[in-house]
Amino acid sequence: MSIYKPKDSPVNAGMEVVFRDINVKKSNERILRNVSGIAKPGRLLTVMGPSGCGKTTLLDALMGRNAYQSGEITLNGQPFNKQIKRKLSYVIKDAVFFPNVTLRETLRFAAMLRLPDAIPIKQKLARMESIIDTLDIRKCLDIEMGNSTTSGLTDGDRMRASIACELITNPLMIVIDEPTADLDAFTSIALIKTLKAYTQKSNKTVIMTTQKPSSQIFHMLDQLLLLSEGQVVYFGDSHKVMNFFENIGLHIEPNFNPADFILEKLEGDKETREKISDAALDFRNSDQWPEILSKSSTNFSSLQLNLEMIEEARKRPTLDRKNPIVNIKRKISNRGKKATGDEEDIGSVDMSLMELEYPELFVDKDKWPTSFFTQFKHLTVRTFWQCKSRIFSKMKLIESVLLCVIVSLVWFQLPRIEETLRDRMGAIFFIVTIWGIIPLIDAVTSFATERAVIDKERTANWYRLSAYYVAKMTSEIPLLLIPPIFFLIFTYWIIGLNNVGGFFGMIFTIIITAVTGQSLGLFVGIAFTNVKTGVSVSVIAMTAIMLLGGFFTRNLPFWLDWVKYFSFIHYAFHCSLVLEFYDGEGVQCLQAKNESNFMICKDVNVTHIPPEDILSNLDIHLSYIEYFLPLLFFAALFRLLGYFLLRFVHYPKLL
Numbered sequence: 278m279s280i281y282k283p284k285d286s287p288v289n290a291g292m293e294v295v296f297r298d299i300n301v302k303k304s305n306e307r308i309l310r311n312v313s314g315i316a317k318p319g320r321l322l323t324v325m326g327p328s329g330c331g332k333t334t335l336l337d338a339l340m341g342r343n344a345y346q347s348g349e350i351t352l353n354g355q356p357f358n359k360q361i362k363r364k365l366s367y368v369i370k371d372a373v374f375f376p377n378v379t380l381r382e383t384l385r386f387a388a389m390l391r392l393p394d395a396i397p398i399k400q401k402l403a404r405m406e407s408i409i410d411t412l413d414i415r416k417c418l419d420i421e422m423g424n425s426t427t428s429g430l431t432d433g434d435r436m437r438a439s440i441a442c443e444l445i446t447n448p449l450m451i452v453i454d455e456p457t458a459d460l461d462a463f464t465s466i467a468l469i470k471t472l473k474a475y476t477q478k479s480n481k482t483v484i485m486t487t488q489k490p491s492s493q494i495f496h497m498l499d500q501l502l503l504l505s506e507g508q509v510v511y512f513g514d515s516h517k518v519m520n521f522f523e524n525i526g527l528h529i530e531p532n533f534n535p536a537d538f539i540l541e542k543l544e545g546d547k548e549t550r551e552k553i554s555d556a557a558l559d560f561r562n563s564d565q566w567p568e569i570l571s572k573s574s575t576n577f578s579s580l581q582l583n584l585e586m587i588e589e590a591r592k593r594p595t596l597d598r599k600n601p602i603v604n605i606k607r608k609i610s611n612r613g614k615k616a617t618g619d620e621e622d623i624g625s626v627d628m629s630l631m632e633l634e635y636p637e638l639f640v641d642k643d644k645w646p647t648s649f650f651t652q653f654k655h656l657t658v659r660t661f662w663q664c665k666s667r668i669f670s671k672m673k674l675i676e677s678v679l680l681c682v683i684v685s686l687v688w689f690q691l692p693r694i695e696e697t698l699r700d701r702m703g704a705i706f707f708i709v710t711i712w713g714i715i716p717l718i719d720a721v722t723s724f725a726t727e728r729a730v731i732d733k734e735r736t737a738n739w740y741r742l743s744a745y746y747v748a749k750m751t752s753e754i755p756l757l758l759i760p761p762i763f764f765l766i767f768t769y770w771i772i773g774l775n776n777v778g779g780f781f782g783m784i785f786t787i788i789i790t791a792v793t794g795q796s797l798g799l800f801v802g803i804a805f806t807n808v809k810t811g812v813s814v815s816v817i818a819m820t821a822i823m824l825l826g827g828f829f830t831r832n833l834p835f836w837l838d839w840v841k842y843f844s845f846i847h848y849a850f851h852c853s854l855v856l857e858f859y860d861g862e863g864v865q866c867l868q869a870k871n872e873s874n875f876m877i878c879k880d881v882n883v884t885h886i887p888p889e890d891i892l893s894n895l896d897i898h899l900s901y902i903e904y905f906l907p908l909l910f911f912a913a914l915f916r917l918l919g920y921f922l923l924r925f926v927h928y929p930k931l932l
């Protein structure tokens with residue numbers, strides 16, 4: 278269990294991040310070349326440069342989302358490991374959220390899931406409130422998140438919400454990719470002011486990227502890392518960057534935005550670019566280039582052995598792991614033996630000091646901040662709210678009503694006679710198919726929005742995939758079933774289908790059909806990251822499943838006949854036929870008895886076709902349960918396949 282250290286945590290003492298000679302290659306192209314820099318606590322480091330210069334690639338490398346071929350990244354002198362990376366926060370360029378959930382619910386969800394179970398709910402909410410004030414988003418707490426197609430928060434407030442979800446965890450370092458990309462000038466300035474104030478007040482390490490800041494924003498920046506074509510042009514105080522350009526004869530005109538001037542030069546003619554590139558090389562060799570960035574190995578001086586620190590640590594409450602002080606003493610006493618190579622390495626001494634200084638990093642080695650149950654509980658609530666507005670939207674209501682009207686008009690009060698046997702089958706097939714298709718398409722399209730959000734959250738270790746998946750089923754399925762039930766309550770009686778028993782059986786069958794359709798849709802949605810491809814695949818799959826369902830073709834060629842067993846509609850349709858014809862009022866024989874398709878009707882004394890004759894005529898030889906079980910099997914199979922795809926194929930990687 279984690280020990281929560283609020284405001285006075287030593288983590289607030291700040292983290293110095295040094296990245297040295299980072300090289301990144303993608304598709305054999307060198308994207309970053311020997312990029313170096315330092316992010317210091319309490320100072321905002323801005324990575325600036327033209328589009329495509331490698332800003333996002335650098336952030337991805339720092340956050341472990343992208344491999345770098347060579348170079349070194351350290352945190353207070355220690356190499357990054359997965360455990361540390363989990364304590365860092367990354368706000369990606371696209372602020373993706375569930376659009377129909379309010380900001381308050383979104384933040385509450387983040388607080389409940391991202392802060393450890395050891396923290397009482399009251400404290401979690403207090404932390405959320407303090408972040409709301411820090412980012413000044415109280416006025417929009419009850420507005421839905423929205424997205425590019427649904428109205429809701431403004432882009433600026435959505436970016437603030439994105440940052441808020443990260444700050445809630447009190448991260449060691451926060452990295453933000455283009456926070457002002459889609460914002461107007463006024464909102465951008467307000468956001469950067471907020472970020473700067475937060476950085477200074479909390480003494481955090483904050484790195485952000487920007488492409489073309491306004492003049493006002495440029496003058497607000499602290500540290501600047503200027504990139505061009507994957508190389509560092511300048512690193513240092515932002516207000517000194519103009520000296521760099523002036524020294525090589527590139528003078529800015531009065532009242533010109535320095536950022537515009539810099540970008541114009543970086544994207545200028547070949548001669549100017551070469552001049553800048555040569556000057557950048559000289560700059561690296563000058564005394565303005567920080568010494569620490571020139572060293573090729575871990576800088577042990579950044580964590581000096583500090584006996585005072587050990588003394589102070591002795592006074593702190595014992596951590597619930599092996600006593601680190603004893604460890605350190607032992608390691609310090611062994612330090613001299615390092616030369617002989619028979620004892621622990623110096624790095625581990627420094628790591629132990631880090632354990633003292635930043636116990637939060639080491640105490641809780643568990644990957645997840647909260648238990649499965651906490652995750653399941655909050656995910657269920659969120660999915661319910663998200664799904665509720667999707668399934669019960671005005672459009673969906675109109676869709677259901679129109680479907681009822683169309684079905685009623687086409688199949689109104691079908692007489693139970695042999696002449697309308699085919700129409701009766703058609704009505705049943707339509708009902709079964711439509712409630713297989715609607716949830717299928719809905720699942721494929723809605724998962725596209727969901728994927729972006731869950732990928733973001735899974736990468737940042739908000740919750741276990743299993744908790745998400747089970748919660749999705751628990752909260753979505755009951756909602757999903759309301760429209761078909763509502764539809765059937767009307768249409769079953771309007772069409773004049775069998776009887777009360779058949780009605781309840783049909784409801785149950787349609788429920789499982791809808792769940793199976795949704796499971797297949799979810800599986801396709803997970804398998805195909807492009808929603809258009811997913812929809813095309815579903816249309817093809819559904820066409821095949823429908824054609825093999827048993828209504829359109831009952832005499833398939835022998836080499837194709839077996840394929841029908843893979844159609845879940847085949848089972849749903851046959852279940853429904855059993856319910857319709859197995860009992861209840863019989864079907865009246867044709868008036869023109871000689872023309873009847875049923876031998877028994879040719880007998881003058883027989884007025885109704887016996888159920889077994891109808892079922893055998895329809896090629897139905899199994900019981901309801903024998904058709905139902907494969908339907909259930911398909912529902913479970915597609916669900917499981919979807920889970921395994923998400924777990925082992927489409928999983929966000931943290932290097």
Ligand SMILES: Nc1ncnc2c1ncn2[C@@H]1O[C@H](COP(=O)(O)OP(=O)(O)OP(=O)(O)O)[C@@H](O)[C@H]1O
Nearest residue numbers: 303304306308327328329330331332333334335488
């Ligand atoms: N997977 C990839 N394969 C090959 N090249 C890539 C890949 N991903 C990115 N690139 C290239 O790497 C370069 C740097 O991309 P990156 O997104 O880091 O730039 P950026 O400075 O963040 O750009 P922007 O400001 O437009 O987002 C670009 O030229 C881009 O085309």
